[in-house]
Amino acid sequence: MATWLLLLALAAYATAFSNPLACSGTCTDTHDPSLIRRSSDGTYYRFATGGGIDIYSSPSLTGPWTLQGEVLPNGSGIDSPGSDDAWAPDVHYIDSTYYLYYAVSTFGTQESAIGVATSATMAPGTWTDHGSTGVESVTGDDYNAIDPNLIVVDGTNYFTFGSFWADIFQTTLASDALAWSGGAPHNLELNATAPQPSEGSYVYQYGAYFYLFFSSGSCCGYDTDRPAPGDEYKIMVCRSEEVTGGYVCPYQLPDQFYAQTGGTLVLGSHGVVYGPGGQGVYDDPTYGPVLYYHYVDTTIGYADADKLLGINQIDFSSGWPVV
Ligand SMILES: *[C@@H]1O[C@H](CO)[C@@H](O)[C@H](O)[C@H]1NC(C)=O
Ligand SMILES: *[C@@H]1O[C@H](CO)[C@@H](O)[C@H](O)[C@H]1NC(C)=O
Numbered sequence: 001m002a003t004w005l006l007l008l009a010l011a012a013y014a015t016a017f018s019n020p021l022a023c024s025g026t027c028t029d030t031h032d033p034s035l036i037r038r039s040s041d042g043t044y045y046r047f048a049t050g051g052g053i054d055i056y057s058s059p060s061l062t063g064p065w066t067l068q069g070e071v072l073p074n075g076s077g078i079d080s081p082g083s084d085d086a087w088a089p090d091v092h093y094i095d096s097t098y099y100l101y102y103a104v105s106t107f108g109t110q111e112s113a114i115g116v117a118t119s120a121t122m123a124p125g126t127w128t129d130h131g132s133t134g135v136e137s138v139t140g141d142d143y144n145a146i147d148p149n150l151i152v153v154d155g156t157n158y159f160t161f162g163s164f165w166a167d168i169f170q171t172t173l174a175s176d177a178l179a180w181s182g183g184a185p186h187n188l189e190l191n192a193t194a195p196q197p198s199e200g201s202y203v204y205q206y207g208a209y210f211y212l213f214f215s216s217g218s219c220c221g222y223d224t225d226r227p228a229p230g231d232e233y234k235i236m237v238c239r240s241e242e243v244t245g246g247y248v249c250p251y252q253l254p255d256q257f258y259a260q261t262g263g264t265l266v267l268g269s270h271g272v273v274y275g276p277g278g279q280g281v282y283d284d285p286t287y288g289p290v291l292y293y294h295y296v297d298t299t300i301g302y303a304d305a306d307k308l309l310g311i312n313q314i315d316f317s318s319g320w321p322v323v
Helices: 003-015 254-261
Strands: 034-037 044-047 054-058 066-070 087-094 097-104 112-119 128-137 149-153 156-161 168-173 186-189 198-206 209-216 234-240 265-267 273-284 288-297 308-313
Touching: 034 087, 034 273, 044 087, 087 149, 097 149, 128 156, 128 168, 149 198, 156 198, 168 198, 186 198, 186 209, 209 273, 265 288
Parallel strands: 198 273, 234 273
Antiparallel strands: 034 044, 044 054, 054 066, 087 097, 097 112, 112 128, 149 156, 156 168, 168 186, 198 209, 209 234, 234 265, 273 288, 288 308
8 A cells, every 4th residue: 555545544543533422411430331222211321330330311312311320239149259349231122121231350350250130121229130141251261251242133142242361252142141152252353462452342233244343452540540641442343244253353454454444443532532442332313323432531530430421423334433
């Protein structure tokens, strides 16, 4: 590829990110958000990492968001360290029931399990915790069983997860969507460069492709909880014609990727948006497919409680997501 074309491509994506849609009400407390619109009345619900998983609701996608309560007020039934601090919720609506997957772990360890709770309405007090799905990991496994994500394809519950170690893996859940099928997890994405910082995956089907979104870098830091500039979260994507594998991860084929789209990154730091990650995709009736994520505003702070909800519309017209 001609150097000028590469430079043009780099310049295009360095300046191309849109700012998040304006958000009203309580838009903080949003580390690793999960978002869905309740089918019965159109109320939006949002969940995030921490404690018993706070429940926020809003009459619209962009607010005003208000705190309603917690999914797991008494902690998770998973009997291991971290059970009172559930992480990375992933909510889906299947056959008139809301399923919320979450992880129980402690920072930097592989002693991890993915749990699930269900509800008919998502309101506080209506959640039933089913404990572990059986998708778990221990020290020495290839993977770390956190950051769950479900996608149902032709009636099969594909379950993608992973964080650092060998990055992103996929298995399936049984037809009840509550328990592991027993199928061996296989690797979907690997950044071979230590410390192999991919996590928070979300698989979304659009057109002819499955898009594997993930966060690359560090979610958090120490002291002020600020990841070092350059190491902070950014949102990446790979795509495949099959949900189970064959993901083309652009950074592994830079020439091909630049030729197609002009960038490998979906969203990185820009303006006051620092460290966007923990993302998911939701097909909203008003806005169409949106990328939702957390970020910090560098003028506010870096703690989980400071993390803000970001939402951008996605343009898939090039075959790759552009925000
Ligand atoms: C939480 O614990 C309290 C006190 O034991 C109990 O009254 C309440 O029903 C529990 N809530 C749930 C959702 O299990
Ligand atoms: C892969 O990991 C390295 C080391 O942390 C990081 O510098 C790089 O940005 C990562 N690449 C991608 C595409 O995420």
